[in-house]
Amino acid sequence: MFLVLSKPHSVDIAGEVIIAVLADTGELISCDSVANQTELVGLIQSKDLSDFRLVWDDTNRWYPKLLAEGIWIPRCVDLRLSDQILRHSEFTRDHYFALRGEDPWLKFDESEPSEGLFELEPSDSELDSAAEFAFQSKVIENSERSQQIKLLLAAESAGALVAAEMKFCGLPLRPDLHEQMLVQALGPRPRFGERPKTLAKLLSTIQTLLNVNDLNPDSPAELIKGLKANGLNVSSTRSWELKRLDHPVVAPLLEYKKLSRLMSANGWHWLDANVADGRFRPDYVVGGVVTGRWASRGGGGAMQLPKKVRGSVVADSGWQLVVADAAQLEPRILAALSGDSAMAKAGKSRDMYEGLVATGVVESRDRAKVAMLAAMYGATTGDSAKLMPLLARAFPKAISLVESAARTGERGGVVTTRLGRTSPAPDAERIFPEDGFSESTDSGARSPRTGSFARSWGRFTRNFVVQGTAAEFSLCWMALLRQKLHELAFDSRLENGPHLVFFMHDELVIHSPISVAPKVGELAVLAAIEAGKLLFPCTSVEFPLDVSIVDRYSDAS
DNA sequence: TCGTGTCGCGCC
DNA sequence: AAAGGGCGCGACACGA
Structure with missing residues (x-):
């Protein structure tokens, strides 16, 4: 058993009912009775179920397959992510350990099931989702802060959906433009193991200026030695420390380091490994940072897409990128969190x-x-x-x-x-x-x-309190925007309407048909306002966005 | 040759 | 402009 359908209910924070965010216990529809994928598709897409919340062990195991089938899930409970929060949260951990018997997650296998969407014989590593959902619900009900926890779990789970959808759709990235940028900065693609022309030239300049024949600037130890031999006393090779030196080698050295970084982090190899069919598809790891921020795995570091690379990120023809950035998010979060009216x-x-x-x-x-x-x-x-x-x-x-x-x-x-x-x-x-x-x-x-x-x-x-609460804001923001985008393009497949394609802590990118891009920008602003109200119903702190509608990511302000 | 640790740098 | 928090990654360094 791995799927449970359950009715959503409303969360009430500070007397104000904002939005239906998390499943209450109630009618559960076991998907064990669903015989095959086609039947599930029918079940989920039928109108009556569009208001329901899907409960499953791990979004990563199931959602990519559903997306490939053209199925969009309105909301879910990701039991794995919820468990991580519940067992550590001060609001729930006492009840968690008091009520928890044998830990079902110890034997849980996160890997994607190999055969189809359904396995008739649940393996030992399968989680009993209904039992786990019941357990978690009980832990939550026992908490004195159940409203906050419910919202957090709903937001975290929505994040899991968004992450899967962003990977599915991918960030549009033009490999031809990217190569052009690399050639301009570094010279033509070198043969394996060789340095590109620009780097080779800089290297020989550096070696001449330092009077060392075989110095490799990529080795901090060698570099420090070489600098010291020239009377330049440095304790590290960090660029801000090098900047302080007064020596002709500094400029070419800094240039070398910059380009060498570009080459190793986002060079030809990165392009080959991470961009296919004009899409960059990193793995997002929801809750991958202790503070609740997302991390990324493989994919060449999605959470640090350098400014220089954003020039290659270009909307498809007939489409635009809506880039929305929560302005000074963390200070605003601090103001709201502390109720500091002067700062507000x-x-x-x-x-x-x-x-x-x-x-x-x-x-x-x-x-x-x-x-x-x-x-x-x-x-x-x-x-x-x-x-x-x-x-x-x-x-x-x-x-x-x-x-x-x-x-x-x-x-x-x-x-x-x-x-x-x-x-x-x-x-x-x-x-x-x-x-x-x-x-x-x-x-x-x-x-x-x-x-x-x-x-x-x-x-x-x-x-932690500031970064973590900011991460919660961003999750709520994404969750709400995701719903609004779906309403805007109700009938079409996810990738045919405006869809989220990139997220970086306090910034969202939406790939949108040109005709609705301005509307998408408005929805992003609205979602941020609502997210602020969800977290802080009584605050006077505002959460404005900087929104740019552009063809090219690097043109966003 | 492998795994592990450290550095330096990119992003927020 | 400062060197304070959080990450992931590639390259190097080193020991087994």
Whole structure:
């Protein structure tokens, strides 16, 4: 048994019913009774079931096959992703372990079933989805924060659908344009094992300037040695450190490193391996980062598609790319999370950093940005750290939220996002090392001295609440936009209407027929507003988008 | 020759 | 402009 159909119900946060987001217990339709794929297609596509939520063990195992059949799933519960959240969340983990018997996930096999869509004989690795769904529902019902958890699981599961759909549709990428860019930057494609012309030239310049014949700049150790032999004292070969040197070799060296990076990360090999039929199809890993952000696997790093490569990302003829970016998402999340009205007010400005300047806390946009990053990441040195007292005075609630998250982490505690994703517990022995860092005092309390591991863990928990809640916002945003796009192109197959093709933390790209592209942009804005209301029903913080409608990704502002 | 660890860099 | 958080990856370095 692997499929269960269950009615959706509404979630009620702060007295406001927003949208139907997660299945309640109720009528379950077992798909065991469905004999074959055709029958399932009929079942899912029939009008009555379009409002239902599909419950399955693992979206990755089933959805790609359904998509290939032209089937779109309105919503689902991904039991695997839900389990990961429930067993760690502060809101649910006590009930989870109290109610959980034998762990059914220990023997669960994530690999895609080989034979068709159905296997008449469930194997040992199959999960009893109905039983697991019942278990999870019970854990959720027992939670005092069931509304948040339900929303989180719905959003995470919707993310799984989006990820599968984005891989299925692929990001349009023109290999001819990409090669053209490579040739322009590096020279013609070299034979295997050889350096392209531009790199070879730069290499010999570098070797001449440093007076070393066989220096390989790709080796940090060799490079440091070569620089030191020329009286250039560096402790690393990071480009920002090299920039500080006053020597003719710096310019060609930095150029070499830049191009060498382009070649190895997004060169011809990357193109061959990751782009087929004019589409880049990375694997997204939903919940792949502890904070709840997505990660990517293989595919040459989908979550870091360099600016330079975006010139090759071009909409199909008759289509456009709608690029939507949540402006200053993390500072806005912090403002909403902490209920800091002064910071919310600064966020009334379309550009929140300019808004901070307008309040008079800092004198320039750059300073505002650096100060916010310092607050969210935990800067301890440099100019950015000096801005902290200014911020703390202007935005006491926001700053005390991140400071308290940091202190919790330093003490070895865990922190939790808005919807309930909880940070992992640190290794207690590293927080409280036995070699004298923090000996017990007479009262038995820990010494106030904090070791470097504890401080760095504090920076992690400080960032966790903001980054993790921002990730929740993005999941809700995508989930809502996905529904709106479906309504816009109700009858067509996913790939024939406007569809999501790329996601990067706070930015979404939709491949859209030209005729509806402006409408898609509006829907993206609307979805972001609704996502803000879902997470923070009572906040005055706004979540505006920068939307560009372009042919080429690199033309987006 | 393999796996593992570190560096450096790209993205947010 | 600063070097604070999160990732994945390729290349190199090193030990088995």
